[in-house]
Amino acid sequence: MGFNVDFNLVVSTGRRLEGRCADELKYIGDLVGMRIAQTSFTGFDGLITGYVDGDPVEFTRRLRELVSSGRYVPRFVLKVVPIMRTVKTDIEEISKAAVELASRYLGPNETYKVEVRKRGVDLDRRDVIDSIASRISNKVKLENPDKVIQVEIFPSRTGVSIIREDDVFSLMKINVNTQQGNA
Structure with missing residues (x-):
């Protein structure tokens, strides 16, 4: 890639679930119509990075819509931070x-x-x-x-x-919104 972006998503999951999280991220990419070109383990528990072809902020927005509409609920992708540079x-x-x-x-x-x-x-x-x-x-x-x-x-x-604060996808926050906050 010419413009030296080695990742544009930082994704949180559970400990030792990094591999499943990477697979699920690719699956979600297919669901929202944005290809996940690569993922890599960061060396830190429960944390991987990914590279989505296209705008990472658009990716987290589509992911939030996908989940809040109830069409798909991730099991391993708990949080996704879009990275611009x-x-x-x-x-x-x-x-x-x-x-x-x-x-x-x-x-x-x-x-x-x-x-x-x-x-x-x-x-x-x-x-x-x-x-x-x-x-x-x-x-x-x-x-x-x-x-x-x-x-x-x-x-x-x-x-x-x-x-914007809500450009970060957080599964927990979306669940709270659907179950009328028991925070």
Whole structure:
């Protein structure tokens, strides 16, 4: 792939279910009409990455529609985070990518928050957030922001996205919505 995207989905499942999760992800891709070109195990329990041909945000939206309509309920795909860009795991590269995406996907009056998930790296969460937030003039809003700058850090590659909170597919949240929240 010419534009160096090694993954554009980060998918959570149960421990030791990574293989079944990868198979199910491919099956879901067929159901929603978006091919999953590859999946790989991250080396962290219950976590795989995938590459969908097409827009990863569109994929999570179609997946949510599929599940909330009751046509298919995943058994192994518990959560899917769409990734717009991957970069080397380096604080400078990460914030550069985030700022660049913000200039495209964050409206001038939109609020945002930075969400960082890190695995197996000793980068400080706070430092990552500061390096991004210090370069974006929009207002930060921790509760119900317009957009989330999602940063998924792995030892060698980091995924960055600017999405709405509900662009992350979460099986648990969808179940809650259908059973009138017993949160």
